[in-house]
Amino acid sequence: MRKAHRGTRLTSNRKTRSVDTTLLIAFSQFVIIVLLLSGVSAEYQSNKYMQDWITQNVWPVGYLLNGYLASTLVGVAIGAAVLLVQRWKSTGDLGKE
Numbered sequence: 631m632r633k634a635h636r637g638t639r640l641t642s643n644r645k646t647r648s649v650d651t652t653l654l655i656a657f658s659q660f661v662i663i664v665l666l667l668s669g670v671s672a673e674y675q676s677n678k679y680m681q682d683w684i685t686q687n688v689w690p691v692g693y694l695l696n697g698y699l700a701s702t703l704v705g706v707a708i709g710a711a712v713l714l715v716q717r718w719k720s721t722g723d724l725g726k727e
Contacts, residue, residue, distance in 0.1 A: 650718070653714070654714075657707075657710060657711070657714060660707060660710075661707050664700070664703045664704055664707050667694075667699070667700050667703065668700040668701075668703075668704065670695060671694075671695045671696070671697055671699070671700040672697075672700075674692075674695040674696075675695075675696075675697055
């Protein structure tokens with residue numbers, strides 16, 4: 631009966647690690663997208679030709695590139711990173727088997 635309990639715990643640990651890995655990959659993708667958006671936003675703000683072109687051809691994109699969205703997403707990414715670190719610290723047996 632004790633072996634069945636250990637097997638269940640091992641399966642639970644594997645699922646937890648799988649979820650943590652998936653969460654880490656998704657968070658990494660989010661950070662990369664935010665960094666790219668921040669770079670394009672900075673270029674948009676400093677490039678008058680780009681501003682004029684976007685205003686003439688795809689004006690709604692100008693609202694996304696004005697700097698507010700990128701800075702908000704950077705703040706969300708920092709907050710999510712803090713929460714991820716706290717979650718990993720709270721699960722003390724993450725690396726133990």
